[in-house]
């Protein structure tokens with residue numbers, strides 16, 4: 001049992017965000033002299049999930065990437081697009097493999113300590129932060145905290161938001177049915193009751209794929225409905241083909257303009273979902289967590305305030321506007337995404353979602369989308 005131990009940094013949560021931060025600390029010699037604790041109820045993840053992201057060229061995570069694609073499919077009743085990604089690659093990895101890759105590296109550093117406990121409370125004092133765990137108490141100079149604040153649950157309805165609900169089946173067919181060179185970002189040909197709902201498909205071979213039925217909607221959806229959609233999709237587009245379900249996954253990601261940064265204090269930084277590291281208009285967080293972790297390292301070394309990535313105001317505005325469209329005019333989703341994928345160059349779109357485009361490029365994108373839902377959204381809550 002560790003009791004009243006003092007650390008320079010405590011990372012609460014060994015999920016996606018906590019691991020990104022801990023991994024970047026372990027990779028930089030500056031932190032070799034710092035005492036760092038990672039606290040989670042369960043350091044080794046109990047359940048797995050497939051995490052996807054795009055990036056230009058090769059990346060640090062390529063050793064654990066299990067599948068990657070250089071072209072994307074978008075399908076609706078009116079279009080059937082197969083778009084080459086040029087200098088981007090879309091990549092997928094298993095969370096458990098990402099976790100063990102990071103933990104293997106971190107465990108080689110003697111200055112890291114792992115505590116499998118529940119955080120009960122944290123109190124900020126003038127000099128340090130006191131943390132009460134199930135069986136021990138810690139003190140830390142600074143805390144990175146993955147716990148979502150109470151305030152979010154109390155006040156989330158005061159901010160525009162929709163929920164990304166999804167269920168995925170990993171299926172293996174008896175015969176070749178997929179083109180493993182392309183993944184399907186959105187297939188709108190099998191919608192649920194006129195909502196913004198679509199199928200997302202990640203083939204890892206010509207027989208095996210993750211089929212994930214997804215909603216971006218102001219309501220949650222029953223697990224049984226999601227299962228029914230996947231079953232119906234398979235029956236419609238792969239008639240009489242035999243398959244086995246190997247694993248399933250499910251999730252609900254809040255797509256919200258709630259200001260997560262208000263949970264930060266002088267000695268605490270909220271990270272991951274709790275820190276607003278999930279891109280509000282897409283639900284992707286993996287690359288934003290990496291970007292934040294790298295910035296945090298840089299800020300600590302430069303003795304600058306530890307704040308991670310500060311989202312530029314105009315991207316906050318685009319995210320909020322888009323969420324308002326999905327919240328108030330959910331049925332417009334398919335038309336907007338159809339225009340986006342048919343008219344905007346994918347490399348520009350990916351950079352836009354990464355928040356690295358110029359204002360001129362952003363205006364170019366917005367002019368290609370149906371403008372009326374966005375104008376209407378300006379006047380709605």
Ligand SMILES: Cc1cc2nc3c(=O)[nH]c(=O)nc-3n(C[C@H](O)[C@H](O)[C@H](O)COP(=O)(O)OP(=O)(O)OC[C@H]3O[C@@H](n4cnc5c(N)ncnc54)[C@H](O)[C@@H]3O)c2cc1C
Nearest residue numbers: 013015016017040041051052118119251272273284285286
């Ligand atoms: C099925 C599924 C598929 C997904 N696919 C993608 C994808 O393709 N791409 C993508 O970018 N994102 C994806 N996501 C979303 C992504 O997983 C989340 O955005 C990301 O995990 C958020 O990171 P986090 O560190 O904030 O939370 P988590 O990864 O959930 O980690 C939080 C950690 O904190 C610990 N913790 C919380 N409270 C306490 C406490 N009081 N005491 C101790 N420990 C505590 C938890 O045990 C947990 O380990 C997916 C999510 C799911 C569920």
